[in-house]
Amino acid sequence: MLIAIDTATRFASLALYDPIQGRVLGEETWYSTDNHTAELMPRLVRLTEQQRVAPADLSGLVVSLGPGSFTGLRIGLGVAKGVALAVKIPLVGIPTLDVVVQAHRSSPLPIWAILQAGRGRICAGYYVRSRERWRRQGDYRLTSLEKLCEENQGPALFCGELLAADVEVIRRQLGEDGVIASPAAALRRAAYLAELGWERLARGESDDVTTLSPIYLREPTIAF
Numbered sequence: 001m002l003i004a005i006d007t008a009t010r011f012a013s014l015a016l017y018d019p020i021q022g023r024v025l026g027e028e029t030w031y032s033t034d035n036h037t038a039e040l041m042p043r044l045v046r047l048t049e050q051q052r053v054a055p056a057d058l059s060g061l062v063v064s065l066g067p068g069s070f071t072g073l074r075i076g077l078g079v080a081k082g083v084a085l086a087v088k089i090p091l092v093g094i095p096t097l098d099v100v101v102q103a104h105r106s107s108p109l110p111i112w113a114i115l116q117a118g119r120g121r122i123c124a125g126y127y128v129r130s131r132e133r134w135r136r137q138g139d140y141r142l143t144s145l146e147k148l149c150e151e152n153q154g155p156a157l158f159c160g161e162l163l164a165a166d167v168e169v170i171r172r173q174l175g176e177d178g179v180i181a182s183p184a185a186a187l188r189r190a191a192y193l194a195e196l197g198w199e200r201l202a203r204g205e206s207d208d209v210t211t212l213s214p215i216y217l218r219e220p221t222i223a224f
Contacts, residue, residue, distance in 0.1 A: 001016065001017070001018055001025075001053055001057045001058050001059055002015075002016070002017040002018075002019060002058070002059065002060045002061065002062055002194050002197060002198060002201070003015070003016060003017075003044070003048075003058060003060075003061050003062070003083070003194075004016075004017060004061075004062040004063075004064075004190040004191070004193040004194035004197060005040070005044070005061070005062070005063045005064065005076050005079060005080050005190065005193075006063070006064035006076065006096070006099065006188065006190045006193050007032075007036045007040060007064070007068075007072040007073070007075050007076030008064045008065075008066050008067070008068030008069065008072055008073055008076065008096040008115070009068045009069055009072060009096075009115055009116060009161065009188075010031055010032050010033065010034065010069070010072070010116075011029065011030075011031055011032075011161065011187070011188055012029070012030055012031075012032050012036060012039070012040070012072070012076075013027070013028065013029040013030075013188060013189055013190035013193070014027065014028050014029075014040075014043055014044055014047055014190050015027040015028075015189070015190035015191040015193065015194045016047055016048065016051055016053060017191060017194035017195070017198065019194075019198045019201075019202070024191045024194070025051045025053075026047045026050060026051050027189060027190060027191050028043055028047060029187060029188075029189055029190065030043075032072075034069075034071065034072075036071070036072050036075045036076070037075055040075060040076070040079055041079065044079070055086075055087045056087075058083075058087055058089050059089060059090075059201075060089055060090050060091070060092070060197065060198070060201045060206075061080050061083055061084050061089055061090070061091045061092075061197075062080075062091075062092050062093075062094060062193055062194055062196070062197025062198075062201075063076055063077055063080035063091065063092075063093050063094070063193075063212075064076060064093075064094060064095075064096045064099060064190075064193055065077070065093040065094060065095055065096065065212075065213075065214055065215045066095070066096050066214045066215035066216060067095075067096060067097070067115060067117075067123040067140055067142075067215050067216065067217050068096050068115060068123070068214070068215075070214075070216065073214035073215075073216075074214065077093075077212065077213075077214055081209050081212070084209050085209055090201060090206035090207075091206060091207055091209050091212065092197045092200045092201060092205065092206055092207050093207050093212050094193055094196045094197055094200075095125075095136075095215060096115065096188070096215075097113040097115065097123070097124075097125040097127075097136070097140070097160070098113075098134075098136075098196060099188055099189075099190075099192050099193045099196065100113035100114070100115075100159055100160045100186075100188055101113050101125075101127045101134050101159075102134075102192040102193075102195060102196055103159070103185065103186075103187075103188075103189065103192050104157060104159055104181065104185070105134060107157050109155050109156055109157045109179060110126065110127065110128045110129075110154075110155075110156045110157070111126070111127040111128075111134070111156065111157045111158075111159060112124055112125075112126055112127075112148065112152070112156050112157070112158045112159070113125050113127060113159060113160050114145075114148075114158065114159070114160035114161055114162060114166075115160055115161050116161045116163070117142060117217070120144060121142060121143065121144060122141075122142075122143060122144065122145055122148065122161075122166075123140060123141070123142055123217060124140070124141045124143065124148055125140050125141070126138060126141075126156075140215075140217055142217040142218065145166050145169050145170070146169060146173065149169065149170060149173040149174055149178070150173070152174060152177070152178075154177060155176070155177045155178075155179060156177065156178065156179065157179045157180075157181060158170055158178055158179065158180050158181065159180075159181035159185065159186045160181075160186055160188065161186070161188075162180065162181075162183075162186060167180055
């Protein structure tokens with residue numbers, strides 16, 4: 001049984017995943033007004049209690065690593081490390097934008113995965129399919145959507161945290177080349193995070209609980 005935790009942005013998500021049966025037993029995704037500290041643990045306890053899952057039933061834990069907000073990432077990773085150490089189970093970290101792409105893995109188009117970064121900026125990653133796997137091309141971008149559209153070449157799927165104003169920018173600058181995922185399809189869900197984490201765990205991989213750290217696109221003002 002796996003627990004997946006994603007508090008990388010104001011959109012947070014938890015999932016309880018049974019990889020043996022191939023079932024998502026429970027999932028909760030919500031918009032947090034920078035209140036992850038108070039919201040995360042009660043939801044995690046409720047999720048496990050609803051499914052009558054005890055600590056001894058857990059075989060792994062998956063956490064979203066960012067890019068994302070400094071505080072959100074610190075809270076999610078802190079809880080994940082604490083649970084992993086207490087229960088003595090392996091922990092794996094997955095880049096947040098990989099989770100966005102996982103929901104669109106059947107897309108015939110290259111993908112721009114997007115997170116809101118505040119102050120009119122976005123975090124973005126460009127993904128293409130290679131040998132049946134989606135792989136990020138180049139570095140993460142911390143930029144504006146206008147500049148991202150100028151960089152884009154050819155048709156692409158835009159998904160993730162897109163505001164109504166962002167959608168208008170894409171339509172205005174790219175026209176039919178900018179394919180936009182619906183809000184429901186673009187929602188970042190922890191069940192996809194769990195799937196990606198299980199792929200690593202099934203290969204016998206795990207991360208060092210003591211050294212695993214968030215992915216930041218600039219230096220945080222508060223040390224982790």
